[in-house]
Amino acid sequence: xxxxxxxxxxxxxxxxxxxxxxxxxxxxxxxxxxxxxxxxxxxxxxxxxxxxxxxxxxxxxxxxxxxxxxxxxxxxxxxxxxxxxxxxxxxxxxxxxxxxxxxxxxxxxxxx
Amino acid sequence: xxxxxxxxxxxxxxxxxxxxxxxxxxxxxxxxxxxxxxxxxxxxxxxxxxxxxxxxxxxxxxxxxxxxxxxxxxxxxxxxxxxxxxxxxxxxxxxxxxxxxxxxxxxxxxxxxxxxx
Numbered sequence: 001x002x003x004x005x006x007x008x009x010x011x012x013x014x015x016x017x018x019x020x021x022x023x024x025x026x027x028x029x030x031x032x033x034x035x036x037x038x039x040x041x042x043x044x045x046x047x048x049x050x051x052x053x054x055x056x057x058x059x060x061x062x063x064x065x066x067x068x069x070x071x072x073x074x075x076x077x078x079x080x081x082x083x084x085x086x087x088x089x090x091x092x093x094x095x096x097x098x099x100x101x102x103x104x105x106x107x108x109x110x111x112x
Numbered sequence: 113x114x115x116x117x118x119x120x121x122x123x124x125x126x127x128x129x130x131x132x133x134x135x136x137x138x139x140x141x142x143x144x145x146x147x148x149x150x151x152x153x154x155x156x157x158x159x160x161x162x163x164x165x166x167x168x169x170x171x172x173x174x175x176x177x178x179x180x181x182x183x184x185x186x187x188x189x190x191x192x193x194x195x196x197x198x199x200x201x202x203x204x205x206x207x208x209x210x211x212x213x214x215x216x217x218x219x220x221x222x223x224x225x226x227x228x229x
Contacts, residue, residue: 004154032216043116043203043220044155089154093216098168100145100218102154 002027002094006103013080014111021075021106023090028068035064035075036089038105044089048075080110114138116221118204124227125194133189133224137206144187145218146179147203155203161187194228201225 147155163184181187205218
C-alpha cells in the first residue's frame, strides 16, 4: 500500500530564505508525482508535475526533483516571499489504478 | 467554465440526513475525481470517473457513499444517513487526460465543507 510522508509538518522562515520541502513514498511504481499548494479554505493549485521518467521540473522560483528509486521528492523554493505562505502537498499517482495518494502536507509561513 | 466549481460551498446536516454535493468540472475534461479531506490532513481518494464510467470506487468509505456522473460532465456525490465522522471537506478535481496517461495535471474545485451535527 502506497504511503506518502512529508517532512517537516510545519516550517517558519524569514522572507528571502531558500527552503526545501521533502516528500517520501513507499512504492516506486508510480506514473507521476505532483506538488500542490493549498491556501486556507481553498482548493488545491497544481504547482509542478513530474512524470516517472523525469528527474526534475522547474517553474519560476520553484524546482521539484524526483528520485523514484529511493522514493523521494523535494520541492525547492528560492527567495521565499510572504505570499508563498500556504500548505504544500505532495501526491503520487501509482501504476496500479486511478488513485492519487497525498501526503499530509507541510505548512509554510514566510515572515515579512 | 473557467475552472472547477462545487456547490454548495458549505453544508450543515443533522445526523441521519442525506446530502448531495455537486461538482462541475472544466468543460471537456474526461477524468473526474472525488476526495475527502479531514482537518489537517491531505485529501483522500474516494472515487474516479472517466466520462460517465465509474472506474474506481475503492476509496468510498461505506455503502452510504454514492457517486454518479450520468452524462460525463457534472458529478454528484451523495451521502446517505450522514454520521459525524463524515464531517470533512469534499474536493472534486478534473483532468483532461484519460486516467492512465502520465501527463495528468488535476485541477481542483474549492471544495464543499460538510458539518454533520
